[in-house]
Structure formats: structure tokens, C-alpha cells
Amino acid sequence: MTTPVAEFVDVAKIYRSPLRRRRTVEALKGVSFRVEPGEVFALLGPNRAGKTTLLKILLGLSRPSGGDTRRFGRSISSRETLSSVGYMHGNQAFPGYLTATCLLEFYGGFSGIPQRSLRAKVPALLERMGLADRAREPIARFSKGMVQRLALAQSLLNDPELLVLDEPMEGLDLNARLLLHEIIEEQRSEGKTVLLVSHALEEVARICDRVAVLVEGRLAYLGGVDPLLHDPATGEERSLQDALSPFYHTLT
Amino acid sequence: MIARPRFAVLLPLVGDTFRQANASGISAMMLTVTAICTILCLSVNISGDISLQDKDETVYFLPTAPESKANPNYAVADQAKAKSDGIETVRGKATLAFGLMSFPMSRERADTVHFLETILAGGIAGTFGLLLALVWTAGFLPSFLDPGSASVLIAKPISRQKLLVGKYFSVLAFVGLQVALFVVLTWLGLGIRTKVWDATYLWCIPLLLLQFAVFYGFSVLLAVTTRSTVACVFGSVLFWLMSWGINYGSVMAHGLRESKSVPGATVMLTDAAYWISPKPIDAALILFNTLDAGHDFEKPAVFRFLESRKSYSPTASILSTLILAAVLLAISTYEFNETDY
Numbered sequence: 001m002t003t004p005v006a007e008f009v010d011v012a013k014i015y016r017s018p019l020r021r022r023r024t025v026e027a028l029k030g031v032s033f034r035v036e037p038g039e040v041f042a043l044l045g046p047n048r049a050g051k052t053t054l055l056k057i058l059l060g061l062s063r064p065s066g067g068d069t070r071r072f073g074r075s076i077s078s079r080e081t082l083s084s085v086g087y088m089h090g091n092q093a094f095p096g097y098l099t100a101t102c103l104l105e106f107y108g109g110f111s112g113i114p115q116r117s118l119r120a121k122v123p124a125l126l127e128r129m130g131l132a133d134r135a136r137e138p139i140a141r142f143s144k145g146m147v148q149r150l151a152l153a154q155s156l157l158n159d160p161e162l163l164v165l166d167e168p169m170e171g172l173d174l175n176a177r178l179l180l181h182e183i184i185e186e187q188r189s190e191g192k193t194v195l196l197v198s199h200a201l202e203e204v205a206r207i208c209d210r211v212a213v214l215v216e217g218r219l220a221y222l223g224g225v226d227p228l229l230h231d232p233a234t235g236e237e238r239s240l241q242d243a244l245s246p247f248y249h250t251l252t
Numbered sequence: 253m254i255a256r257p258r259f260a261v262l263l264p265l266v267g268d269t270f271r272q273a274n275a276s277g278i279s280a281m282m283l284t285v286t287a288i289c290t291i292l293c294l295s296v297n298i299s300g301d302i303s304l305q306d307k308d309e310t311v312y313f314l315p316t317a318p319e320s321k322a323n324p325n326y327a328v329a330d331q332a333k334a335k336s337d338g339i340e341t342v343r344g345k346a347t348l349a350f351g352l353m354s355f356p357m358s359r360e361r362a363d364t365v366h367f368l369e370t371i372l373a374g375g376i377a378g379t380f381g382l383l384l385a386l387v388w389t390a391g392f393l394p395s396f397l398d399p400g401s402a403s404v405l406i407a408k409p410i411s412r413q414k415l416l417v418g419k420y421f422s423v424l425a426f427v428g429l430q431v432a433l434f435v436v437l438t439w440l441g442l443g444i445r446t447k448v449w450d451a452t453y454l455w456c457i458p459l460l461l462l463q464f465a466v467f468y469g470f471s472v473l474l475a476v477t478t479r480s481t482v483a484c485v486f487g488s489v490l491f492w493l494m495s496w497g498i499n500y501g502s503v504m505a506h507g508l509r510e511s512k513s514v515p516g517a518t519v520m521l522t523d524a525a526y527w528i529s530p531k532p533i534d535a536a537l538i539l540f541n542t543l544d545a546g547h548d549f550e551k552p553a554v555f556r557f558l559e560s561r562k563s564y565s566p567t568a569s570i571l572s573t574l575i576l577a578a579v580l581l582a583i584s585t586y587e588f589n590e591t592d593y
Contacts, residue, residue, distance in 0.1 A: 089403050106267075
């Protein structure tokens with residue numbers, strides 16, 4: 001039996017208001033599932049379902065209020081395993097005074113990558129992301145799409161075993177989306193894992209193996225994408241959006 | 253696991269802080285202040301001075317303006333009398349801003365240089381410079397801790413403590429460099445023009461940096477809890493003012509205890525507040541004594557009260573300031589560890 005890349009057992013998260021401690025929001029209510037090595041896995045669900053909170057717990061950005069979370073079979077308090085994780089933040093705000101090259105060298109340094117290999121890797125990544133000609137420009141002059149491509153490059157710096165992407169399609173043009181698909185396919189073919197949060201359901205249907213649907217902090221569906229694309233009653237093909245609409249309507 | 257050298261975390265953060273300071277124009281502003289003061293030092297000219305025969309020789313002044321108003325010939329007559337009595341009178345002059353400002357000078361040029369260095373260290377760098385540095389660097393931490401950029405860093409295999417402490421020391425390194433540039437360049441400027449090289453002036457580099465370290469520690473705590481530049485600016489300036497108040501209150505309470513006009517409980521309370529807060533008056537006194545400023549200025553009453561306290565010790569004052577900076581940093585680190593991103 002292989003060790004799961006990410007494992008959530010009865011994970012709960014309660015946010016408390018800093019001023020009024022009694023005022024709480026239950027973001028996650030006992031979520032349990034595993035992400036296996038080599039799969040492309042999507043976390044889906046309406047806004048405020050707890051998807052990003054779950055990612056943050058996995059990455060050590062947020063503390064769970066209960067349950068057990070493991071990264072590569074080890075407790076999330078062990079930070080060493082983060083050296084095998086690449087993370088692309090959903091609402092990236094890189095320091096505008098850094099150039100693309102400086103930024104990748106700066107973040108890469110914290111991943112424990114030696115400077116010599118960073119110097120070789122950074123230009124190659126920028127080339128691949130179509131940013132080679134802007135490598136020496138401050139990020140403040142970049143468009144939203146360019147910042148997203150830079151964020152993707154940043155997440156790939158350490159050749160991660162687990163690539164975590166939070167809303168990766170946002171702000172990307174068609175070419176960049178195709179590039180993202182290509183990168184995800186590469187990860188899969190190399191036996192690496194991709195865990196993503198997205199609202200772009202068509203693309204999720206095309207690239208993901210399994211999905212977990214969260215609704216109001218609870219796991220509402222866990223399984224393959226293919227079963228969702230066929231109506232269980234009629235057997236007819238349907239879109240992922242149609243398949244998931246009942247989950248989204250539970251909120252209205 | 254990749255083994256990291258000890259300074260592997262600090263060096264990129266120092267580089268980032270210097271880039272941040274350049275991009276925000278803070279480096280340029282600090283260097284401008286240093287350049288203006290250095291040019292002012294290079295514009296100093298001293299003439300008509302005589303060296304003291306020994307270091308402790310007392311400098312006497314002949315009667316000047318008030319008497320000469322009543323009797324316009326008094327000063328001249330006095331000069332003549334002094335000469336006939338075998339007293340050598342000195343008519344020295346120091347000019348600033350390439351001769352635009354001039355003032356009469358005491359006997360030895362080293363005194364004048366010493367006087368200027370005391371003003372530069374205590375007045376310009378110690379008060380005005382410290383406040384400017386606190387205000388200008390207040391935005392460094394809040395922007396560093398912005399979730400949009402900090403989340404990616406926190407998701408790296410590095411502890412939050414190292415990140416925060418590294419950033420704190422990188423800001424100290426930046427301010428330390430600026431303080432060193434200010435002190436060394438003004439020292440060189442004055443030295444080149446006057447040939448007086450008083451190395452005690454250089455002691456104000458660590459003393460000023462220590463003061464900044466403790467006040468910036470509070471700014472870091474505010475940054476971690478609020479992530480707001482405005483809160484850091486106003487909070488740290490308020491903390492600075494409050495520390496002056498506490499330090500002053502404690503010293504005066506001790507001074508007045510002997511006259512029994514202050515109750516013992518008040519003295520105890522102000523004493524407790526004194527030990528757990530920064531001590532800008534102590535720091536100013538240490539700087540005053542280090543620079544031997546008593547030679548040029550009368551020691552303020554608050555300094556005399558402070559020195560008369562049995563519990564006063566410069567070493568204890570510096571150590572408690574260092575401990576306070578460490579405690580503020582430890583609380584900030586704890587708070588940063590507990591924060592959800």
C-alpha cells in the first residue's frame with residue numbers, strides 16, 4: 001500500500017473572531033479523504049465551502065481545530081516535507097520592486113535549492129512561461145496574467161512531488177492555459193501529484209482524475225470525474241457543471 | 253534533506269530589505285540626510301585657535317557683550333589689560349556652511365569639533381534620525397507579512413520564527429548601515445577639515461542601533477498583530493513618546509522621594525515600569541557620558557537625578573534594553589506562529 005501524498009482524517013477548522021471570541025465560523029466539519037501519488041485531484045465546491053482552508057492546513061498556513069492531517073505520511077508539523085511541495089497562491093501579490101529573476105531566486109533560496117542550480121533553472125523556467133524578455137523588469141509592471149505565470153514558475157522551482165494550485169486558471173489567456181495543462185500532464189506522466197482548487201469546471205473535467213466536492217465545510221462527493229460525466233438515471237453524457245449543480249443549489 | 257549554512261535564511265532577507273528600501277525611496281532619503289550633514293561637516297572652518305597645554309586645563313572666558321554695551325571700550329581695555337598681565341587671549345572663530353554662519357570659538361579646536369559631534373550624535377541622529385528611521389521602516393514588515401506574498405514563503409520548508417527574526421535583523425542591518433554611514437562620514441568630514449580625529453564619536457553607532465532595535469521590536473509586534481503600516485507608524489512613535497514619559501517619571505519620582513513629596517508606592521510603580529520599558533533617557537545619558545558632552549553642555553537635571561539613583565547602572569540599563577528587545581521579538585514570533593494565513 002502506497003503512502004498517500006495528502007491525508008485528511010476528520011479535519012475540522014473553526015475560525016474565531018479576534019475581538020469577539022464567541023463569534024465563530026465553522027469552515028471545515030470533519031473532512032476525511034486521501035490524495036494518492038500520481039493523481040490529478042481537484043477540490044471543488046461553491047464559495048466559502050472550505051476548499052482553500054483545507055489547502056492552507058495541508059501547507060501549514062493554517063492550524064486545524066481538530067482531526068489529523070498528513071503530508072507524505074508525516075505530520076504537517078514536520079516542515080521538511082514542504083521541500084517536496086510547490087504552491088501557487090490564488091491571489092498572488094508578489095513584491096512589485098523585485099524583478100522576475102530576483103523573485104524566483106529569492107523564493108527558490110527558501111526551498112533549499114543551491115544558488116548554482118537556481119541560476120541555471122530560473123532562465124529556463126522564465127523561457128518556458130514566456131517571460132524571458134521581461135526577466136529584468138520589476139513585477140509592478142506585469143499584468144495579472146504575467147504574475148500568474150510567474151507564480152506558476154515559482155511553484156515549479158523545486159521540481160515538486162506535490163503541486164498545489166489555488167485557482168490557477170484565473171487571469172490566464174488561452175496560451176497560458178494550454179501551457180498549464182501541459183505542465184499538469186507532465187507532472188502526471190512523471191508520477192507526481194497535482195492538487196488544485198478551481199471553479200473552471202470544464203477544465204477540471206478534462207484534466208483531473210478524481211474530485212472532492214465540499215459544501216459548507218463537509219465532504220459532499222469524493223470519487224472519479226468520469227462517473228460524474230454520465231447521468232446515473234439515463235446514462236447520458238452531461239457536463240461537470242450539470243453534475244455538480246445539485247451541490248451548489250443546496251446553498252440557495 | 254539539504255543542509256543549509258547558518259546565514260542561508262538571513263542573507264536573502266537582507267538583500268530583499270535593501271531592495272525594498274531602494275524601491276520605496278527610503279535609502280535615498282536617509283542617504284540625503286547623511287549627505288547634507290557630511291557636506292555641513294566639510295564646510296566647517298576653524299581659525300585663530302590655540303591648543304590646550306594639557307587635557308584638563310580649564311578654559312576661561314573674558315567678559316564680553318553685556319559689559320561692552322555699557323562701556324564700548326571695556327572688551328578692548330580688558331584685552332589690553334590681559335596682555336599687560338601676561339595672559340594670552342584667544343580670538344578663535346568657527347564657520348559653518350562655507351562661511352555663511354560663524355560663531356566665536358573656545359580655545360581649542362577639538363572642543364568645537366566635540367561640540368559639533370555631540371549635536372550630530374545626540375540631536376540629529378539620536379532624536380530626529382531615530383524617529384525618522386522608525387517611521388520610514390514601519391512599512392517593511394506589514395508589506396512582508398501581506399498574505400499574498402507571505403503565504404508562499406510560509407509554505408516553504410523554513411520555520412516562521414526564522415522568517416520573522418531574519419526580517420527583523422535584516423531591517424536592523426539596513427538601519428545599522430545607514431547609522432554607520434552617517435556617523436563615519438560626518439566624522440571623516442569633520443576630521444578632514446579640522447584634523448581632529450575623536451574616535452569616541454564612533455561609539456554612538458552601537459548605542460543608536462540598540463535604541464532602534466528595541467523600538468523597532470515594538471513595531472514588529474504591531475506589524476504581526478495588525479499588518480497595518482499606519483498602526484506601525486503611529487504605534488511605534490507613541491511607544492517612543494510613552495517610553496520617554498515612563499523613564500522621565502521614574503527618574504523624577506526617585507529624585508523627589510527624598511523630599512517625601514512622592515509616596516513610596518508611586519516610586520515602586522514607576523520603578524517597575526522603568527525596568528520593563530525602553531529607557532531613552534538612560535540611553536541619552538550613556539551617549540552624553542560616552543561623548544563627554546558635559547565638557548560643552550551643562551548636564552540636565554534629569555541626568556543628574558538618574559545618576560544619583562543607587563540602582564542606576566549603564567550596564568544594567570543596556571542589558572535590560574536588550575532583554576526587552578528579545579522579549580518583544582519572542583512575543584511577535586509566538587503571535588506570528590499562531591496566525592492563520
